[in-house]
Amino acid sequence: MAFDYDLFVIGGGSGGVRAARVAAQGGAKVALAEEDRYGGTCVIRGCVPKKLMVFASEFASTPTEAQAYGWDMSLGDFDWQKFSGKLNEELDRLEGVYRNLLKNSGVESFDARARLKDAHTVELSTGESVTAKHILIATGGHPVRPDMPNAHLGMVSDDIFHLKKLPKSVLIIGGGYIACEFAGILNGLGVEVTQYYRGAQILRGFDDEARGLIAESMRENGINLHLGTNILEMAPASADHSASHAGTASDAAMGASAGDAADLLPGAGARGEPVWVKATNGAENVFDAVFFATGRDPNTADMGLEEVGVEIGRRGEIVVDEYSQTAVPSIYAIGDVTNRVALTPVAIREGMAFVDTVFNGTPTPVDHDLIPSAVFTQPELGTVGMSEEEAREQEPVEVYCTSFRPMRTAFAGKPDRVLFKLIVSEKTRKVLGCHIVAPSAGEMIQLAGIAVKMGATKEDFDRTVAVHPTMSEEIVTMKTPMRTA
Template sequence: MAKSKTEFDYDLFVIGGGSGGVRAARVAAGEHGARVALAEEDRYGGTCVIRGCVPKKLMVFASGYADVVDEAKCYGWDLKAGPFDWHSFRGRLHEELDRLEGVYRKLLRGSGVHTYDQRARLKDAHTVELADGETFTAKHILIASGGRPVRPELTNAELGIVSDDIFSLEQLPKSMLIIGGGYIACEFACIMNGLGVEVTQYYRGAQILRGFDEEARGLVAESMRENGIDLHVGTNIVEMGPAGEDHLGTSQIGSDAAMGALQKSADSAADPGSVKERGPIWVKSTNGGEKVFDVVFFATGRAPNSDDLGLADLGVSLGRNGAIEVDEYSQTGVPSIYAIGDVTDRVNLTPVAIREGMSFVETVFAGNPTPVDHELIPSAIFTQPEMGTVGLSEEEAREQEEVEIYATSFRPMQSAFAEKSDRVLMKLVVSKETRVVLGCHIVAPHAGELIQMAGIAVKAKLTKEQFDATCAVHPTMSEELVTMRSPVRTA
């Protein structure tokens, strides 16, 4: 006999212990008194905390110290440079990730959420089955299973690593080839370059960071090259394999280190949790070049973790890439099943997943239908220098209306005094008709911090004149956002 609605084991069962799933689970339980369970097959914290933005940002910080000694000399300090200790840093990095995972577990316990450390899948619209065969019923099921990096369909692609693997390298390679031109590829190119690795980057497109403002991404690419990254656009990998002595004899990158050093890293794509030893890798590119690298890093895309969840059998629609299709309330075609975060492939950012989770709770448990707001989301790319962006790019804006462009590029005071060539960009895209600031783009140190504040103004749809009415903070880089009086062009 089927259970009635009052006989469910839980009011909510969440599949996935990342930022979005954990937030939804603990708010539903802690603030609304719901009976909530959550299943996670790997580590609590998800991509962001364990395999993404948190460890990556710590590596950004580590790589940023490379130029400190030379710059400090210009400011009167006599500092001594020393080698970067990957093993020491990696140890502290993983200690921090362990601490953060513990925080996530504690938050769930404190909210009264029951947790199951194993994989879960849907048996029917109200039933979840765990890997050990135990089943639970729930009035509502929320899928927050995230996404994963993917390798290209290329022979010997398993010899390369993906973003999940990079934090567990046994030793820092001497040379690395990064395949891809998105923000993950560019961030890690800058990180590894800052840590002293010889970095080569191939991207098949005409310019890196496709989809971002053309002028801003052009400055990032220029800065990456000036900082020593061997960036090749219009270039892709066509063949790869284990390097032999014949390859090393003609290689421009191969070295004794490439012959001797083996890395161990988790091959998450082919066999999650397994460890493979990798030696130097020979690569042939579309431009005809052949080189040997210690490590090949694929940053060529991600896929939603929707496989083997039992969704198709229940009539839950999936997109071509496996993304779970949902409406503005994160509800699937099956009324009891919802999905948030990267598994829906809407806007794949941690704060967005958290907001989607909060909107879900507000809709389902607070009785206040709340659609997810995906408009005017600020974001940052942690290259060196960073890029911060919110709203429309110049190219997007001029396709829909006439716009005025206010922009300035200059050497900031700190860099100029230290006789460094680094340049920054401050840019506003303004509607000619309404005067509303449609987009803001910053390429500068700490651009991520700056764009958060600018994002408030753009989200509020402030006009250029309201920006101008704000008094500048001097001397700062960001004061240019409120002192640019004349447009550099109209489009």
């Protein structure tokens, strides 16, 4: 059977674009369909704009530090319109880069929604149908709201980048990396931030000692963090709510009139009005905005997947094997839509492994072991390998750990603390995990990740000469374990 294309990719995010252009550069006839903006979650509504917002928020502390170092400096007002305008210009530029990468690689692009008709046929929202020998689904995921009355009153992470103005107060629901990152961002930009998380500690799944220090730092920075707390009810704020609970809400939140908070989001309706919230701890407050950071689900709805035989998991994820192949041999899936490891570099690696397997004749299973990652809280968390809790369940370990006030901020009289931690196997001496809580931890963990991935031992770290004076020298100067487990 003759096909229109060797490969048809559904989804123009980082993983889909990488797979499409590499396959095309290798001689395959490739097409790609994207119903929204090219670049996907990471470039348009995730990693890139979020990191730029992190940079913007960190300038709030610059004048205080600078004054301690002898500079005459004061903090002016933050101009959200100026920043967001420049941010959107940068995102437009990056989207253009992605489109050009596809065009210059010989990939045909369709600005359309795609769904499957059969194992080799894709139907487009433009009315066209095309066939392909192989189909790759890389449609990513989307943020979800909880199933509760009036949940539509709350924002999700996609909405943050489209705010017409910053709210004076915000309630963030959730304790994962998105919730904690945006708590730091909005706090740094001058928003009064309250955060509810139903669990005992934020950042579930990360090292306990590391997440404890981050929670402590968040509170020191002014974030009103409530653990073991969830939202019980929410409704549009009324005069009755404001009057009856004026003593329980913050001045900034209660002082915000409907006019102050209105039109935070273009066309958002009720989401532009203050919201009354009742928590499980009994507190009742009014906030300019509520932001749900309560998880993400794969984008698999109404794609015809199950009808053609693709297996779908409990959360809507596409079930694949180690080669990213679905139950239908001609259909593959990569990235967040598979709900394996929801990180952009992982999706790109999965796309490369797919091309090697299908087009280069080199079957390549995806390697999800020892993936370094960073959480862009303030301070950042960088991590690779197992947490102390995971490691001690597996085998006897030694824990090397140090926490201290770094030179730069200590000189300025700030209470900031950093953490460096290694988890070491007693038997093999291999470093099983490395965890860093510090400014630029993401930059540091990238390099530490190479050593851990190579199987470096504690003695390999010890033989490395320290770079002094730096925070990161602590990684190679910790000689005595704090404890065994």
